[in-house]
Amino acid sequence: MSDGTISINGKAYPFKPDQTILEVATEAGISIPTLCHLKGTTPTGACRLCVVEVKGARNLLTSCSTPAASGMEVNTDSPAVTQSRKMTLELLLSSGNHDCLNEGSGTDTKVLFDARAEIDGHSDHLCPSWGECKLQEYALAYGATGTKYPRAKPAYPPEVNNPLIIRDFSRCILCGRCVQACNEVQVNEAISYGYRGSESKIVALGDLPLFQSACVFCGECVQACPTGALVDKKSKGKWRPWDVETIRTTCPYCGVGCQQSLHVKDGRIVKVTGVEEGLPNKGRLCVKGRFGYDFIYSDERLTTPLIRENGELREASWDEALDLVADKLKEIIGESGPDALAGVSCARSINEDSYQMQKLFRGVFKTNNIDHCART
16 A cells, blocks of 8 residues: 655655655665665664755755655755765774775776785785675765774774674774664674763673673674674685675575575685575574584594494495394384384474474384474
């Protein structure tokens, strides 16, 4: 049901009740830059990058938090809007350690990527999000260099004392996306805003390290972060967006069927992210789905069945191993009856495997002694 029409850049678009200007523009294919907006959460208008000019309004309005109204006339790219966005980007770039941009020269090249990256794209002195940072992307688009104002000195050292997430406060722009991802998307409520003014920071449980807080390390905050403030520690320095192949797949850890993207370099998984529009998870992943991928490269992983003989394990073929298991099960049933058997289905199995497991015990072995380890 339409609630009327709104004019955006001189063209009328219908909108639904409670839709914001940003939502109407997005549905119409009109791009408006955002840094703090996180789809499906309460809009805050914190970064003010999504400002638009509305006829009759005294000031520029944040499109992410301004409801659409019938007859409203909106301009998303007026000179005032462009100037405001560039100013916002300049302030954000000077607010911390955002060294991805250098001031260029000439009329066509106002902003250049850090020249050091041309020599070594994985250098430690470069931001680990170089190449996939939204702040960097918008700075390039609007010609912001980060040199207009003096750069603020970092107020807090990086937090690296956990195995999964690096928190680099010098790269945090206080957009709040991580807080929304934690509190409204995953509903873990592990992080929030802390302190005030120049000392503001995102804190966990009274400003404790993540591993001492209520954080469950789902990594949703890492996926939501638009800069290099939150980084997957396991993948840091191992990849850039242009040198990986992205493969969509289903998470193998349980039967929910979460959709994930594997970022693969040279045949090895270097990073895992959730598929934003993929069902049923819509980008969400648990700690196992996001970070538990490197076990497949373990030197201790079995690559062939093993049979114990005289106290020693020897390699065997699948046919030999399966025949041995089948003979043992038949022997137990013949001697003690089917209820002498019990099975536990693995929580990492997909639903279809668990179904087949219970079918085997109930239909073939004739026993109901079958359970699932997620219950134990």
